Amino acid sequence: MNKILLTVFAVILSVTTNSGWAQTSPIYQSCTLGSWENDRTEPLSWDISGDWxxxxxxxxxxxxxFSWHGKTAQTNMTMxxxxxxxxxxxLxxxxLKRxxxxxxxxxxxxxxxxVNADWSILQFNIDNNTHTKGWQYWISTGDGEWKDISADKNIPVVAGTYTIKISYQDGKIIQYINNVEVNSYDVPDCKMSYVKGIIFNSFSFGDSYATTWKVPSVKFVAGKSMVSTDEELKKAVADESVSSITLxxxxxTADLTIDRAIDIVGAGSGENGTTITGVMNITATNGAKVNLSELHLTPNNINNKAITVGTASGTETPVVTATNCVIDKAQRGFNILSVGAQVYAKSTNIDVTYYAISLCNEKQxxxxxxxxxxxxxxIMTTANGGLxxxxxxxxxxxxxxxxxxxTLISKILSxxxxxxxxLQEKYNGISATITNSTLTAVGDNQINPQYSAILDIxxxxxxxxxxxxELNCTNGANEAGGAVVSLGWSHADFGREYEEDVHFSQVKDYSIPTTNTVTIGNDCRIAxxxxxxLVVTSRTTPNQEKDKLTIKGEIYTVSKGNVYRQYQxxxxxxxxxxxxxxxxxxxxDTxxxxxxxxxxxxxxxxxxLPVTYKLESPLQITKAIKLTSVxxxxxxxxxxxxxIxxxxxxxxxxxxxxxxxxTKYWQKNAVSVIAQKAIITNCDFKGSVQAGRMGSKWYCLVPY
Known part of the structure; x- marks a missing residue:
């Protein structure tokens, strides 16, 4: 019995794409072949010398x-x-003279x-009757058929050594002779596979002939797993030798904790694809890459976070990529906790009740x-998640x-x-770049979207x-905080002091006010x-100058009158x-x-404040004070x-x-003055008014 141990072969090639995302070529490992056993018919002789x-x-x-004479060896390849x-x-x-x-x-x-999905075969052929020489491949569907490799492939039929290679990747088999692709085809319903056995066969025409083949090199990307049940999924995730799972x-239904680099690939995120119901906690370290693709991910409770990346106090730095996924029916989509964690969402749809993506720590x-x-x-940054x-x-x-x-959408909930x-208060120093996108504020749960801004900084x-x-805020009301850009926060300067028993949302902002630079380009469409x-601010007057805001070439400030001022x-x-x-x-209020x-x-x-004070009864002013708009x-x-x-x-x-x-003066006058002196400046009255003196003291403004 001859045992062939193939030399382990591995290659790693790192490249950087135009998008800046690092990609790595497959890491192959070699198979060990079992002993060569007789196939249909034992050959007359079989000799292994070195690699031949x-x-x-x-x-x-x-x-x-039974005219196929040869031997087969099993591989230890896994899925x-x-x-x-x-x-x-x-040759x-x-x-060639035969x-x-x-x-x-x-x-x-x-x-x-x-079970067998395909017989992939390449052969050299000399026709027994016509002596025509050529190369052929086998079509294994139906009854099977040999096909001649076309002449335009320019594969010679002269004496020499020919390299024969068959590869498989993502469901497709490609066959090569001397590095020329001579045939390729998809294997039906076969996203993953393995080579169970390799056969060298020669066909007997009645007189003996010998051929020489090199011991095959068999390489594959290890650590792949194909699963179809909940338990198989959990087991594959827990198995550290598995680097790729295809569902x-x-x-x-499975809650998953992923603590290493792994690929999880489904059969599509649509109705007839792959759905994982449960929460996913990704705690991989040292930049390990976790790739999720073609999946529908949803927790089993709408109040749960679908995917949590890292831990609040941890130093995990996973790099998570979701491609062609759907994440829904959750409180949050991605809850990114650990320092340095990265998430890439490619053609992925997220629809949740709270924050679709929350950033909770530094260098994310x-x-x-x-x-x-x-x-x-x-997208929401939060200083209370892990800073x-x-x-x-x-x-x-x-x-x-x-x-x-x-397309980014805010669905107002309250x-x-x-x-x-x-960009939440107390979470400072962010770089945000938005290009070629649509940002829209809409209502949800019968809440008017007047409360929403596009950029809430x-x-x-x-x-x-x-x-x-495109920035769409067609329902936003300045008085409610709705605008294309909202600046500041309601408790920033006069909130409560930081104490253990004081809720985070009530604690004032201890940040040292520094410059924000916000630019919305001339090529943007704003509704x-x-x-x-377009802009609302709740910053105090001294801090308003920290916001350097330009929209379509125009500078926005309170002093210019193009920013609506709110108060904290x-x-x-x-x-x-x-x-x-x-x-x-x-x-x-009144x-x-x-x-x-x-x-x-x-x-x-x-x-x-710039609000309406409804006076159900006359407003009586009995002391020397000043009423003024802020x-x-x-x-x-x-x-x-x-x-007065x-x-x-x-x-x-x-x-x-x-x-x-x-008919009484206080019923029909806008302002009735029962005093020697009152000053009314820069006031606007609804309708026409007249002033008159009544007795020795009375002045009145009467609309008519």
Missing amino acids: ITFSTKTEPHDNW TDNWVVETQLK TDEL NGVRTSLWLNVFNEKG AKGNY KISIEGGTIQGWAA SSPKGDIASTGTEIVVNNA KENYGVIV RSYNNVVTVTNS MKEGEK EGYVGSKWVTVDDKGSPMAT ESLKEQIEKATPNATINL NASQKATLKGNII ESDGVILNNLNIETESTG
Whole structure:
């Protein structure tokens, strides 16, 4: 019995594509061949000398099924999507003078079900009658058929040594002679296979002849596994020797923890493809590559995160690529936790309730190429997910966001302003590049999308660039935080101090304000609700200058009047109230306005928000105070009647709307002055008004 141990062969070739993604060529390992055993008929002789096998045919039997004289050897190849068998054949002058030669290499190819899927055969042939010389391949479908290799392949038939190679990759077999492809074909329903056995056969025509073949080199990409059940999937993931798993069509229920490099390939992400129901935790280290493709991934509970990458306190640095996948019915799609983790989504659709992709730590990267990504936020950074300090004192996370040729959608879930891309407070120093994409804010669960922005930039030290993209915010309302760009955060400067028992969302931002550079290019298409500004900011006046914002060549600032100003909330007296730049409470409605007037000291200024204060009864001012809009370009509106009963009252920069409802002065006057002196400046009244003196003190403004 002859045992042939093939030399282990491996090659690694790394290249970098134009997209910057590193790719590695297959890593082959060699098979060990078993002993050579007789096939249909034992040859007359069989001799192995070094790397060469010489065998000869018998005179009998001949010209029938048993006329194939030769031997077969089994391989130890396991299931794979990539294998190569290579040998050589010596054609001698003596052999070429004969009438009748058929000597061939046969491969017995098995599929995922462990049954024969194909006989792949190449042979040299001299016709016994015509003495025509040539090369042939075998078609194993149906009854089988020999086909001549066409003359345009220019394969010679003269004395010499010929290299015969048969390869298989991703369901296709390719046959070569002297490195010229002579035939290729798909093996039906066979995404993975293995060579069960190799045969050298020569056909007997009645007189003996000898041929010489080289011991075949058999190589394959090891670690492949084809699974079709839940348990097989779990077992394959747990088996460290498995580097690639191919799943048949169907539904699999499994929670998976992946701690090493692996490929998981399904049969498509559509209805008739491959669905994995369960959560996936990827904890691979040292840049190990985890590739998911052609899969539908969904957790068994809509409140679960579909795929978690790394751990919050860990140092795992997996590189995860999802290609042609669907991720849905989850709270989050990708929850990226560990420092340095990278996720690449290629033609992958994500539809979840919360964050489609959340970035939670330093030096992370998300790259999206194609696909539709949607959630409350399509992309969200969060400082509370894993940063070593969640307070904002990390000046730069070094995280990168790249989006190209994709559709990103924000589906608003509550009356809280949010965005398609949210750079959360305290998570600073991000580079974001969006090209050739569509970003849209829509409503969900009957919530009006007026609360959504396209870019919700709350943190500092970011560089955001958008080119050749569509930004759609046709339902956004500035007063609710809706805009193409929203800047700042409601609790940034006057929130609560950092303490263990204080929820993260209430803690103020400890970041040192630094420059944000936001550029939306001239080639972008922007759709905003009519009458609304493109930009909203809740930054305090000193911090507004940190946002360097350019949209289609125009600079946007509050002072230019093209940015809508909102005001933050402060934690004052154990409750949240709207505050001004100094942290002082502001009146947000009629009741709080009356309270502030009542508590005000003489000569105090009360700043009014750009909202409408509905006065159900006359607003009585009995002390010398100033009522003014906090922003000249965004006037507050007082709707009703005002009575001034003290000298020194100032009404400034207000809209005053009054409808006459009776005959008494305080019922029909916009402003009734029962004092020696009141100042009204830069106020707009609804309708025409007249002023008149009544008695020694009274002045009134009466609409008509």
